Structures are given as C-alpha cells and as structure tokens.
Amino acid sequence: MIIEITNQQKLKTLNLKKIRVFLNRVFDLLSSDKKIPKNQRVTGSTKASFLFCDNDFIVNLNKRFFKKSSATDVIAFPLGDELDPDYLGEVVVSVQEAAKAAREFGWSWQKEVSLYMVHGILHLIGYTDTTKSAKAIMEQKQREIMDKIKAYNIV
Numbered sequence: 001m002i003i004e005i006t007n008q009q010k011l012k013t014l015n016l017k018k019i020r021v022f023l024n025r026v027f028d029l030l031s032s033d034k035k036i037p038k039n040q041r042v043t044g045s046t047k048a049s050f051l052f053c054d055n056d057f058i059v060n061l062n063k064r065f066f067k068k069s070s071a072t073d074v075i076a077f078p079l080g081d082e083l084d085p086d087y088l089g090e091v092v093v094s095v096q097e098a099a100k101a102a103r104e105f106g107w108s109w110q111k112e113v114s115l116y117m118v119h120g121i122l123h124l125i126g127y128t129d130t131t132k133s134a135k136a137i138m139e140q141k142q143r144e145i146m147d148k149i150k151a152y153n154i155v
C-alpha cells in the first residue's frame with residue numbers, strides 16, 4: 001500500500017506517522033474482508049492520497065467541484081483510471097470541521113478525523129451514501145472498521 005499524506009492546515013497538530021499506521025490498518029482490513037466485492041478490494045500495490053486542510057480550503061473545493069458554498073467534513077475523489085488502475089484517489093479531510101463536530105458529539109477531534117479518513121476510503125472503493133439504504137450499509141462498514149481498529153485517538 002502506498003499512502004501519500006499532506007498536511008495543509010495549522011489548526012491542530014497531526015501525528016503523520018500515527019496517521020500512516022492507522023491508514024495501513026484500515027487498508028489491511030479492507031484487503032482481507034471477504035464481504036467486500038473483489039472489484040472493491042485493496043491490494044498491496046494500491047495507492048491513495050490524503051490531504052488535511054482547514055475549512056477555507058475545503059469550501060473552495062466544494063464550490064469548484066460540487067457548486068456548494070459551504071464547508072464539509074470530507075471529500076473523496078476516486079481517480080483510478082487506465083493509466084494507473086492502482087491509484088484509488090484522494091481523500092480531503094477538514095480538520096477544522098472535525099474539531100467542530102467532535103465538540104458537538106463529545107469526543108476527540110482525533111476520533112472524528114479517523115472517522116472521516118475511513119469514510120473517505122470507503123468512498124474511494126465504491127461505497128456511496130446517496131440513498132438511505134446505501135448510507136446505512138456504508139455507516140455499518142465504517143463502524144465495523146473503527147470497532148476492529150479500536151484506536152480512535154490514533155492521530
């Protein structure tokens with residue numbers, strides 16, 4: 001698994017080594033999960049990029065790609081193609097939005113960032129949350145992964 005991590009925000013201190021360990025654990029779980037269709041499984045040659053940003057940055061992405069003028073928690077850009085079929089794509093996480101949501105839920109911003117990373121990865125491998133049933137399936141898979149890792153404060 002090849003993971004590229006970029007931190008563009010200065011609001012919170014991220015431990016990039018712990019994030020890499022966390023992401024590798026998530027990808028290991030996904031690669032061995034027999035419930036995931038073969039075309040959605042992750043292999044050792046799979047590549048993905050993760051960008052951590054603030055709300056200003058993610059608002060600009062949201063405007064540019066989705067015509068929405070608001071902050072969002074995570075955006076996933078599935079980017080695999082014929083030129084590089086192993087490249088899943090990029091996950092953009094707003095650390096600022098994670099901190100805000102974490103206060104509302106009463107848990108750490110690190111846990112929220114971890115949830116966003118898992119959510120983004122699931123989008124990259126084909127999960128959607130555009131319908132009620134698809135969202136329920138995706139949320140269940142997200143809970144399964146987080147429960148198996150049991151490391152909400154990994155970042």
